[in-house]
Each structure stands twice: as C-alpha cells, then as structure tokens.
Amino acid sequence: MSNAKVLVLLGSLRKESVNRQLAELATDVAPAGTTVELFDRLGEVPFYNEDIDNDDAPEPVRALRAAAAEADAALIVTPEYNGSIPGVLKNAIDWLSRPYGNSAFAGKPAAVVGAALGQYGGVWAHDETRKSFGIAGARVVEDLKLSIPAASFDGKHPRENAEVVSDLRDVVEKLVAEVG
Structure with a gap:
C-alpha cells in the first residue's frame, strides 16, 4: 500500500540503544511513500490503571492512542529484559x-x-510481544521475525551491517504489504 503509515x-x-538505532534504520529502509514514525514517549505513559482510563486519561496515553489510531501498521522494536518483554512496552500494549x-x-x-544480548537476540521477548499484541487485537504477522544478537554489531551502527539492513528492509516492506 502506498502512503502507509507505520507506527514504531x-x-x-x-x-543510544541498538534497538533505537534499528528503529531509526526502519525509517531509512521503508518503501517510497511509507511514513515510519517512532512514538518516543513511552517513558511518559503511566502504568495502566483502570481508575484513570477514562475520557480524561493522561495526555501521554491520549497521544499514544491517537498515534496508534492514525497508523496503518505497527513495528515493535524491542530488546529482551530478563528473558521477557520490557515493562515499558508491555504497559503500552495494555493501554492500547x-x-x-x-x-x-x-x-x-x-x-x-x-536485538538483545545472548545468542538468540531476544527471541523470548519477541515471542511474548507478538503474543501480547495479538491478544490486544493487532493482527500479528507471525512470519515477520528478526531477532539479532547484539554482539553481532561489534559496537557499530546496524546500518553498517548489510545483512541487517537487507533483513530489516524486507520486514518493513512485507509489513507494509499487509496493510489492507
């Protein structure tokens, strides 16, 4: 779909995280006509609490929901924390x-x-994120997977690794192709 909007x-x-660098790289490798926008305020979103989930929800929550509503697709870029999904991301999924x-x-x-430390590059967190996002209502494209061991970057930006650039481009292109 041309003119697709992908929320990251x-x-x-x-x-300075490698995952932030991957998110920025996703913007660079997106197909022509595609907008890839990073929602960079997850640290401002309060823990989910049904008592404050109303018409007057906190502004960062309203901004997150508005960005998601305007998007045609989602690209989640995440490390693995203690073998699981980072709390800030899980919290965002709960609000969404x-x-x-x-x-x-x-x-x-x-x-x-x-990307994550260890030889599997965050597979456990990525699997749990797909599961949570699917339960939350997204149509998770199970075939689109990219889990990169952080050590493979050897201190360099991901854009300096041709295989990573190609693999990420492939994921973004296929994700955009899924937009109906």
Missing part, C-alpha cells in the same frame, strides 16, 4: 488494548523485531 513502538528507553474490544490496533498488521 520501542521497548528501550535508552537514547483498551477500551476492551476497541483496541487502537484492532486488526492492523504488526511485526516484532529487535
């Missing part, structure tokens, strides 16, 4: 899944990629 949710809050039955990503395609 980043599971790392660190400014509400109100129940009316998720901001209902039926929209989503893919999960990222």
